Amino acid sequence: MAEEILLEQDEEKSRKSSFDTQRLIRILLRNSYWMILFAAIGFLAAKTWLRYQVPDYKISSTVLIGKVEMSSAASQIYQLAGMTDRATLQLNNEILILKSFDLIGKVVDSLNLQQKYYRAGRIRRIPKETSDMPVRITGSFLNNPNSRSYFLVLTDKKFALQNGDRKDLLKGNYGKQYAFEDRLIRLDTVAGNELNGSEKDYIFEYYSRSHAIASYTSRLNIVPSKSTQSMVDIAITGELPEREKAFINVLIYFYNQVTAEYKNEAIRNALKFLSDRIDTVNNELESFEQKVISFKVDNKLVDPQTEASFALQQLKSLDQQQAALGYNESLLAAIEKHINDYNTRNDIIANALSITDPVLQAMVTQYNTLVIQKRKVLETGAVQDPNRPLIEAQMDELRTAILKNIQNIRVQFNAGKKFNAEQEARFMSRFGSLPAKEQQYARILRQMGIKQALYQFLLQKKEEVGVQLATGNADISRIVDLPRNTGIVSPVAKNVLAGATAAGFLLPLTIIALLVLLNKKVETRKEIENVLSVPIVGEIIESEGENLVVHAYSRDLVTEQYRAMRANLQFLGFNGADKKVVLITSFMRNEGKSFTSINLASTLAQTGKKTIVLEFDLRKPKISSGLKVSNKKGITQYLASGENEPLENYISRPNEALPNLYLMGSGIQAPNPAELIHYPTMQKLFAELREKFDYIVIDSAPVGLVSDTFTLSKHADITLYIIRHKYTLKETMHFADDLYNDRKLPGMALVINGIRNKRFNAGYGYGYGYGYGYGVYGKYQGYDAEG
DSSP: OOHHHHHHHHHHHHHHHOOOOHHHHHHHTTTHHHHHHHHHHHHHHHHHHHTOOOOOEEEEEEEOOOOOOOHHHHHHHHHHHTTTOOOHHHHHHHHHHHOOOHHHHHHHHHHHEEEEEOOOOOOOOEEEEGSSSSSESSSGGOOSSEEEEEEEEEEESEEEOOOOTTOOEEEEEEEEEEEEETEEEEEEEEETTTTTTEEEEEEEEEEOHHHHHHHHHHHHEEEEOSSSSEEEEEEEEEEEEHHHHHHHHHHHHHHHHHHHHHHHHHHHHHHHHHHHHHHHHHHHHHHHHHHHHHHHHEEEEOOHHHHHHHHHHHHHHHHHHHHHHHHHHHHHHHHHHHHOOOGGGOOOOOOOOEEEEEEEHHHHHHHHHHHHHHHHHHHOTTTTTTTHHHHHHHHHHHHHHHHHHHEEEEEHHHHHHHHHHHHHHHGGGGGGGGGHHHHHHHHHHHHHHHHHHHHHHHHHHHHHHHHHHHTTOOOOOOOEEEEEEEEEEEHHHHHHHHHHHHHHHHHHHHHHHHHHHHHHHHHOHHHHHHHHHHHHEEEOOOOOOOSSOOOTTTSSSHHHHHHHHHHHHHHHTOSSSSSSSSEEESSSSSSSSSHHHHHHHHHHHHHTTOOOEEOOOOOOOOOOHHHHHOSSSSHOOOOOOOOSSOOOGOBHHHHHHOOTTTOOOOOSOSSSSSHHHTTTTHHHHHHHHHHSSSSSEEOOOTTTTSSSHHHGGGGSSSSEEEEEESSSBBBGHHOOOOOOOTTSTTTTEEEEEEEEEEETTOOOOOOOOOOOOTTTTEEEEEEEETO
């Protein structure tokens, strides 16, 4: 139970805080004119700064990339991996291509973005389009790998290149080539942009190609559009809106160009295969045509018999079917060789559109798609891309499936060839009745017909693939929302003005708040009340001059405050009868113990009561010296001498105008004051003083530095603990609260001394800086007594 009570007391102490929020608010309101003034200064400074800034504009566009598809098997793999949005992943690959170094490099080269021009002004520079410049710079100087910046001074007939210090590096005439920095440079005038006789200053900045590409890459932002998965939003910031619009348009142009090359690679492979086959069949066909002519000339044949013609027509149809089967078998062999060859595994497979099997066509198309995806991953430099292992796994799976499907198709082709062979044998038997010459002629015609059918078939296929290649050159992507200027993004005037105004407002606010928050001294009564539960019996304003300020018939503010304190003490039972001894102490030196002691005693003496002040601060007495009273004989001699002399010999009257006020000084400084106050004569001293005086005021040593006060407290009825305004440390108030709660001092009450302004109770005023010390009595609670 006792432990729970102690814990509750500790929690109660931790909740007490000396910080006064209302006071902080009042101080801030009182000093609000500083905040308004600095806010106005911040606003004007921002306004001036904005006037001389070159704004950056944002150019935005929306681009349709194309339809993104993926097989169900691949989708299942990505779903198992937690990557359900495969379309977005593919779109991200296209975004990487759009931001790739090579693609942006093409745009930089095309638009000549390595050059920048500014119109030089006294304070700011104004960006200029290259096309608006009155001159054009050419030469090998523009291939310089290092970035450069020059001042360019132009007149009607001459130019000058200057460094940053405006020193001439090159002077010359237009239309001539000059050696400059180990390279060649030439400046030509541009028609329509004449100087008209005036001299103009420009700033010419040249950036290396890698620097220009990096600059545009950092400013280019491409994200998937929220409206649909097949679109991207492209945005770029820059000083010249028209230049950035051109950048986006040319970027999409080159993207279409690069993507079309990948897309048409399979078709080109198919065209090459068909062209090779056509050349071979054409040579064979020419050979058979020559055989027919020779046979007719040699054997004088004009027309075969009708039976032979009918048989040939039937065989011709079979031969066309056989030619198609042969072509498809060749294509199957080419695909099979491509799949089995390790060196061509990452190449596009020739288009298999002529093979009527839909499964094989789908597999080849899907395989080519995966090859393109893998190339894009490798070309964007993302070798460690997590998509790469998945793509390679799908390619291996498709290679196995394609080989198995080819075997199945071959079984179908063999069945067809067997059926054609049976039909061919049936029609060939009809030639048995024909004369030998006609049979030989019919065979030659048949072989030539086979080659003609095959030749026509190959030409038709080549035409189909050629049409596919021509239509495949259409743009892969298209701009849905043309690049447009969406406004200034940097600096945003309203944000800069708001930020500068807020900063100006917050600067004095922060300084004032820090002064208040970091202040360690007691500032207001509320701060004391927040920490201490000790009753306050007096508040004394700061007084300069003599120590004794309370005189007879005085009506000043300090005197009235002491009279109010005298009345408050009477409410605490300090009546001069059973309670007549008041002990005055504080935590450290210079908080006003001696001042309060003598002036409180003077106030009590003015009521006609005999009052004595005991100067028990034996280490550093101040009352005697302050009142200019002799201190050669006092408390130390009385305590040390025993009962050799009467008490009256140690008592003096400090002020003749106050006949009831007496003083017993500390006497000569004793080497052992702590032991001296334990002498038996202490009991006799207080017993005799209680008989002869109505009030006894004890000026004791600081309780936070030495233990003398605790020894004296057993002789006191009431204790006044002094807290000095803007001097006492806030953290020492917890020590006073412990004294009060632990009842270590009898009848403890507070006196707030040295109040520096009339608004102490209202919480006004703040200050800083302090100093304290107390002789050579060591350290207590972290405070240096040597202070």
